[in-house]
Amino acid sequence: MAENQNNIFPKGEKAPPEYFTGTAWVLGMIPNDPILNCQIANVVFEPGARNNWHSHPGGQILVVTDGVGYFQEKGKPIQIIRKGDVVRISPDVIHWHGASHGDALTHIAINPNTQNGIAFWMQPVSNEEYNGVKK
Amino acid sequence: MAENQNNIFPKGEKAPPEYFTGTAWVLGMIPNDPILNCQIANVVFEPGARNNWHSHPGGQILVVTDGVGYFQEKGKPIQIIRKGDVVRISPDVIHWHGASHGDALTHIAINPNTQNGIAFWMQPVSNEEYNGVKK
Numbered sequence: 001m002a003e004n005q006n007n008i009f010p011k012g013e014k015a016p017p018e019y020f021t022g023t024a025w026v027l028g029m030i031p032n033d034p035i036l037n038c039q040i041a042n043v044v045f046e047p048g049a050r051n052n053w054h055s056h057p058g059g060q061i062l063v064v065t066d067g068v069g070y071f072q073e074k075g076k077p078i079q080i081i082r083k084g085d086v087v088r089i090s091p092d093v094i095h096w097h098g099a100s101h102g103d104a105l106t107h108i109a110i111n112p113n114t115q116n117g118i119a120f121w122m123q124p125v126s127n128e129e130y131n132g133v134k135k
Numbered sequence: 136m137a138e139n140q141n142n143i144f145p146k147g148e149k150a151p152p153e154y155f156t157g158t159a160w161v162l163g164m165i166p167n168d169p170i171l172n173c174q175i176a177n178v179v180f181e182p183g184a185r186n187n188w189h190s191h192p193g194g195q196i197l198v199v200t201d202g203v204g205y206f207q208e209k210g211k212p213i214q215i216i217r218k219g220d221v222v223r224i225s226p227d228v229i230h231w232h233g234a235s236h237g238d239a240l241t242h243i244a245i246n247p248n249t250q251n252g253i254a255f256w257m258q259p260v261s262n263e264e265y266n267g268v269k270k
Contacts, residue, residue, distance in 0.1 A: 008200050009219050029198065029221045036194045036223070038173070038247040059171045063164065063243060065143050065200065084144050086164045088171070108198060112173040112247045 008065060009042045015051070019121050021130075022049030024098070032114045039111040039118060045069060050098025050130060053122040055091075058113025062087040062097060069105030070133055071097045072125075078133040081105070091116070096125045100133075143200060144177045150186070154256050156265075157184030159233070167249045174246040174253060180204060185233025185265060188257040190226075193248025197222040197232060204240030205268055206232045207260075213268040216240070226251070231260045235268075 012027025023046040030040040037058075042065075050070070062071070064085040071087055072078045074094040081087060081097070089095055091113070099105040111118055147162025158181040165175040172193075177200075185205070197206070199220040206222055207213045209229040216222060216232070224230055226248070234240040246253055 030196050030223060035225060036196070036247055038194075038196065038245070040196060040198070040221070040245070059173075061165050061171070061173065061175060063175070086175070088165060090170060108243070110173070110175070110245055112171055 011044055012042065015043070015049075019052050019054070020049060021052070021124050022046060022098070024049045024051070029108070032111075032118060034115070037112065037114045039114055041109050043107055043109055045099035045105045047099050047102055047104055048130075050125050051096055052124050053094055053096050055094045055120050055122075056089065056111055057091055057117035057120070058111060058115070059091040060089040061110040061112070062089070063108040063110065064105065065108060066104070066106040068100045068103040069098055069107070070100055070130070071095065072129075080133070081107075094122065098125070098130075146179055147177065150178070150184075154187050154189070155184060156187070156259050157181060157233070159184045159186070164243070167246075167253060169250070172248055172250050174249055176244050178242055178244055180232075180234035180240045182234050182237055182239055183265075185260050186231055187259050188229055188231050190229045190255050190257075191224065191246055192226055192252035192255070193246060193250070194226040195224040196245040196247070197224070198243040198245065199240065200243060201239070201241040203235045203238040204233055204242070205235055205265070206230065207264075215268070216242075229257065233260070233265075
């Protein structure tokens with residue numbers, strides 16, 4: 001459960017349901033600005049929670065600080081991601097991320113090159129897509 | 136001691152003595168590339184260790200994941216930084232960071248806008264400067 005995550009940061013605000021399935025929490029750490037061109041947030045996903053399919057015009061890096069989750073790029077298998085993993089996502093690659101079925105996930109999401117835009121949000125990840133993980 | 140840090144990531148390589156005083160460890164997490172324009176590393180400073188005075192043409196964000204340390208911008212007092220703190224450093228601001236006297240420090244260092252350069256390294260932080268912290 002989220003309560004077992006390592007608690008480096010406070011949990012933040014409930015993630016917006018238009019972009020997330022299930023319960024997740026977002027803490028803004030660095031707001032976007034035109035000098036750093038970088039936005040950083042900490043996200044805690046409770047088991048089963050995930051964000052919608054989306055892409056970032058400037059790319060994204062995920063730094064997993066606790067738990068076990070899933071990451072999928074469109075057209076590729078779901079990858080299992082764990083505490084200590086770093087995920088590099090190229091600009092415009094359609095993807096989603098979230099917790100696994102049984103464990104929460106905490107990651108820092110780093111969005112560079114925000115002069116190009118931050119995120120394009122698409123449709124939710126269906127249960128069929130989410131359950132497609134190979135165990 | 137560094138061994139008490141939360142161990143999300145492996146310790147990495149010993150930090151180069153030309154840019155650091157004392158013992159620190161650097162783990163490259165995301166190498167710089169011309170698509171993400173972003174370099175990310177995890178740094179563990181043992182008590183008393185700090186990096187030299189330096190600046191970043193693209194700015195920097197420090198995400199403190201464990202311990203207690205110091206951060207100082209040129210001409211300002213030393214700030215005490217702790218687990219959970221996020222430090223925003225504007226481009227070209229001369230500064231240093233490191234562990235406190237008694238505790239190790241672990242932070243993720245995020246360097247955006249690397250198309251402008253990554254770091255300009257300057258002189259070591261003297262013991263007199265390091266001991267200038269107001270407790």
